[in-house]
Amino acid sequence: MTTSIIPALENFYDVTPQNQDLGSGYCTLLWRRGKLLVKPPGGVKLPYLASLNNQRSLVECLKHSPINLVSIDAKLGEGLLQFWADACEQAHKPIFLRISASNKQLKQGNQTWKWLQRTIDWIVAFSLLLLLSPVILGLIVLMQIYSPESLFCYEWRVGERGRLFRAMRFSSTVNYNITPLGRWMHKYSLNNLPLLFNVLRGDMNLLGSRSWTLADAIQLIEEEYRIQNTEFRNLSVQ
Structure with missing residues (x-):
């Protein structure tokens, strides 16, 4: 597992008050078996990635990465979710909103039917x-x-x-x-x-x-x- 943080890319979407509550304005990235987890910043100091402060850079990184899919935390707010979704669409990478197994409204239905x-x-x-x-x-x-x-x-x-x-x-x-x-x-x-x-x-x-x-x-x-x-x-x- 590899961990890094990138700037929160506030210049590309209007940052709402709830998004500003993230404080440091950074995303924590976790790589796990071909899956990229995009989460709010934690309390532990982590090494920084090179600045990905524009969508083109993010798209190019996603295109040339071994990532199979992106899983993003809803706590990042609607603006960042849209930003990452747009980038994943251009990079042809599927993106999922991270949900818990107990969420009955968003999780997958009965596989039998x-x-x-x-x-x-x-x-x-x-x-x-x-x-x-x-x-x-x-x-x-x-x-x-x-x-x-x-x-x-x-x-x-x-x-x-x-x-x-x-x-x-x-x-x-x-x-x-x-x-x-x-x-x-x-x-x-x-x-x-x-x-x-x-x-x-x-x-x-x-x-x-x-x-x-x-x-x-x-x-x-x-x-x-x-x-x-x-x-x-x-x-x-x-």
Whole structure:
């Protein structure tokens, strides 16, 4: 196992007050059998890596490393999670949000039914895309008329076992919210139709466990930490 720390890369994402609470502004990196663990700084002084203060450097390091996947701690905050997720995407390295085995909402479902559920999800998503393809094409044409600049928006979401993936939606809620088209699409959730492509890719499910936004996933994990700490303190008192 190898350990190092790098600067927290604050220049590339707005650092929120909760992220500033990390104090020293450094990440602790732990290599374990091809897995890179990205954690908040600990109390022990550790050797520094060469400064990786831009995304290009981080991407190049990830590309040329033997790392198979990245596991990142939710305590680093949404800004750093996005930064690392973007870098891992460019380096073609999977990234997972670190979760405990007791987390029932983010952990993987029952493996016995996993294959069957995946098959049903794929068939249903493919059928819906075929059925709704005229609607999707019509929306694309209408959106091109209103604003040809951007049709889709992408956001990081957390799937099973904490895996981060890009969820694709029509950008109606961003660019068209004040127009009749945007309000109509948002009312009937038509902006979510491209998520069917994520289902085909296996990023998310139509059945079973849902996916979470980064903010919601962080909140779930923090709530779990609070519950565990409370239970530990209660046991200590007893």
